[in-house]
Amino acid sequence: MSKQTAQSHMTQQNDLPMVAAVDLGGTQIRTAVLRGDRLLSRVGLLTGDDPLPKRILPRIFAAIDQALDEAGVRLDQIAGIGVGAPGPLNSRTGVVYAPPNLAGWHNVPLRDLLEQQFHLPTFIENDANAAALGEYMFGAGRGCTDIVYLTISTGIGGGVILGGKLLQGISGTAAELGHMSIDWQGERCNCGNIGCLEQIASGVAIARRARAAIAAGKGNELRAFALSHSALERSNYDESEPDPSTYVSARIVALAAKAGVPLAEEIVRTTAEAIGVGLVNIIHIFNPEMIILGGGVTQIGAMLLEPMQRVMRERAMQVPYEAVKIVLAQLGSNVGLVGAGALIYYNR
């Protein structure tokens, strides 16, 4: 019951104890000391090309110490350490299985290693679940009890809160909403499944589709746009055929779509429709009060949101469709740290 009513206690930020947070990503590792969603310090480091646990763990420990120093806080003033990490991981045992973007990680007992180092209560969650909790306690989901958080960036992740409780599943791997197939006879996803939402509508998928069209000679206008907007333009200008992978990204495709490049518009529209289909599935499966959309791809704005909403309007069952509010995430780039810290408030 303490979990279910945790949210109501969150309104008074100053009543909250301070916590340490770790946002462990494939590119960056960030640590912070927070009180609620207020950052008292923040320390970032690059994950690097060689993130073997034995190399990276001492650096995480040092970054936590540094965040404490910068906040002017002693270890015994901290209620616990919350960690958001790439899945798959088991939040119950605290073991990180083998995230595709953390090379060399295999069944790492990250929670226990942190507890041995700092002697503080430590909780670890899939990064999307942690972000969902952050938005639920401190962001767009405040005041709700049943929310689904969907983050659409490089990949697509999900976090689900039902009756105020995080949906974790029997092995702590639930809510892998990006690995729901919406195209069962389609193309294979990195995860091994076929036609996953992530395989169709992630940032990586947007860039992949653009590059394939350019490589097939169908994207001259997009290619020209991308080259003119790319930092590589000057250095590559006189090469006959630069590799599209060096200058075409999801961000460039979004800019091209806004500038009216037809191929880019079509890619954004297809992406938006696929996300809409995923949201219809989420509405039919969870009948949630609110769906919170986060991640860089949602920053495309109306060009993405309008076709997405059209698909939902056309396809979803009326009763759950009329019940759900679709909103954008509010915590921005700190969602990983705020969510990781929220794990302490949630689990106390």
Place this chain on the structure above:
Amino acid sequence: MSKQTAQSHMTQQNDLPMVAAVDLGGTQIRTAVLRGDRLLSRVGLLTGDDPLPKRILPRIFAAIDQALDEAGVRLDQIAGIGVGAPGPLNSRTGVVYAPPNLAGWHNVPLRDLLEQQFHLPTFIENDANAAALGEYMFGAGRGCTDIVYLTISTGIGGGVILGGKLLQGISGTAAELGHMSIDWQGERCNCGNIGCLEQIASGVAIARRARAAIAAGKGNELRAFALSHSALERSNYDESEPDPSTYVSARIVALAAKAGVPLAEEIVRTTAEAIGVGLVNIIHIFNPEMIILGGGVTQIGAMLLEPMQRVMRERAMQVPYEAVKIVLAQLGSNVGLVGAGALIYYNR
């Protein structure tokens, strides 16, 4: 908390109070008096072609009275009335919205009408949710806390129990697992969505696919098999081209597949693979302890279950796949009544 521990109290059947149950279907309406999963009486009636509430409700009331009579039980010996009804409905308000197979039903306050008639606590649920609860308390799911029930018959329905609690959603319409799209650019489902699991893998879909192949002249062997196994064979024998809809059913396709008719084998295999894809999505979304498969289509047996399991093995993420048990439902044709009665034990 009483809900979460309800299951543990269920083991001693004789300790349970008696309840009345109504299983309201598009074809049949059944009422019963039960103690746990033990039927003390059962009364069935046909829904008929004209199931307007004002006509059918007095008949339901009479059938409940008759079930009480036959069990030799007075109304004041009954703890409550549980109702399983076709969705969409709102289990919180007790209102049945507009089920496709109950013509003339529109926002019927069925729970209140029953309470006014019998002055007993009355609970109503989507039929698949009620069945899930029945299997959880008295069938294959005993001892589990996180189960997903999927019933594959005329349509495909779902019920989800998480931490011992039924997933109901904010409007009481959650767990519409049959209306999860797995083919987002596919064909339109009756529900308005596109490429729903139900549209691809239900009993109706099996028969539809067979009839389409026969109508296109590609199913001569299946047509001959169906005619020879159909009760209509004799009466239609000398007509030149009987309508396949009069002699091809999902059951006939299953028999033909077992007899080695290639088209029927292919239809069963495609159905099985689509169900497997749906189960992979369920595994990724819920990471459940157990998935319970019910409904007539599952009675096809190994020809269905083996391709389904192959797809799961090939496509699902390893950790949640290894954690889940896939089992067949145990309550058989009484699942609707047992599940409806279980609503009383669950909600007390």
